[in-house]
Amino acid sequence: MNWHPCYSDAVEDVWGRYKGISCGKLLIQFLDKNIVQKHLDELLECGELYFGLCNRFIHEDWFKFDKDKLARYTYINAYLSILSQTADGITDEEATRLLYQWIAAVSAICKEKYSTFKSEKIFWRYGNEEHRVIYAWGMDTAIFYLLKMKKHNVIAKFLKWDQSVCDAYLETLGAEKDSAENQERFVDVILENIPDEYRYLSRLNRQYYNYASSPGQPFTTPRILEIYKREESWYSPYLEEPLFKRNSCVKSKSSLNDDAKNEQSPFASEGELEQFINENPVLQQLAEKLKLQPIALEDKGVDNNECPF
Numbered sequence: 001m002n003w004h005p006c007y008s009d010a011v012e013d014v015w016g017r018y019k020g021i022s023c024g025k026l027l028i029q030f031l032d033k034n035i036v037q038k039h040l041d042e043l044l045e046c047g048e049l050y051f052g053l054c055n056r057f058i059h060e061d062w063f064k065f066d067k068d069k070l071a072r073y074t075y076i077n078a079y080l081s082i083l084s085q086t087a088d089g090i091t092d093e094e095a096t097r098l099l100y101q102w103i104a105a106v107s108a109i110c111k112e113k114y115s116t117f118k119s120e121k122i123f124w125r126y127g128n129e130e131h132r133v134i135y136a137w138g139m140d141t142a143i144f145y146l147l148k149m150k151k152h153n154v155i156a157k158f159l160k161w162d163q164s165v166c167d168a169y170l171e172t173l174g175a176e177k178d179s180a181e182n183q184e185r186f187v188d189v190i191l192e193n194i195p196d197e198y199r200y201l202s203r204l205n206r207q208y209y210n211y212a213s214s215p216g217q218p219f220t221t222p223r224i225l226e227i228y229k230r231e232e233s234w235y236s237p238y239l240e241e242p243l244f245k246r247n248s249c250v251k252s253k254s255s256l257n258d259d260a261k262n263e264q265s266p267f268a269s270e271g272e273l274e275q276f277i278n279e280n281p282v283l284q285q286l287a288e289k290l291k292l293q294p295i296a297l298e299d300k301g302v303d304n305n306e307c308p309f
Helices: 005-018 021-030 033-038 039-042 047-057 068-072 076-083 092-110 140-148 152-173 182-191 196-200 270-278 281-290
Strands: 209-212 218-224
Touching: 005 021, 005 039, 005 218, 021 033, 021 039, 021 047, 033 047, 039 047, 047 068, 047 076, 068 076, 068 209, 068 218, 076 092, 076 140, 092 140, 092 182, 092 196, 092 209, 092 218, 140 152, 152 182
Parallel strands: none
Antiparallel strands: 209 218
């Protein structure tokens, strides 16, 4: 951008009257520090301007850095670029979560029927002619900032996971040669192999939240959609796993006779309920005590997705 000091008075005047984001960015980036300090309280009220303030003044004693606020208004790489300039940096736990959050969100969005991400070759690198997790757009920049903060162990473990995903994916190919058109299959392998403790990051609550501006710009913190910001109670950015899926005493649906019928439903089938009760003595006693009758889920007029009692 071409800048000349002769614009300074006009920018400050327009900011004072309209408080526009574009004008605020110019003021932060180009105007004298004393002028920025004079308008600091007003600038801080606009979250979209906070990254610019941090980027220019993170080393100034008078600037009070708010890490949580930065996370709410940045992409992951922008967030890491600022933290890499601070004394505290980032913990191993947060760094690891952000890497898996990035990959889980982008992969989950790729699976959506009308997602624009589908047409992008997000994990494919021409020249190498292969799919890899670490080829995700912008991931090399994230790794750079984490290495700058000496997160070598975090990166080493993530690269090991990347290799395990690659190996699992190659097994699905067999003798077939990898190609750029295989992204959907590669994404399936990614989602199947996300570590258990981070698997929740792929269960996006897309009805209420946005998770990325583009495949290379995932948000540090999921952003609730504008139409829901005024609601008193906000929704969780990640969906809960169905109860019967989590319960260890219930076998996976693949082992049940009626799994195909209930594959898309979060509710337990008749077979699952019966098995669940049979494997839990306390529930058996309760059923006998209350003289509960078997539930005929197959009867007409009963919706399998509704509680029948």
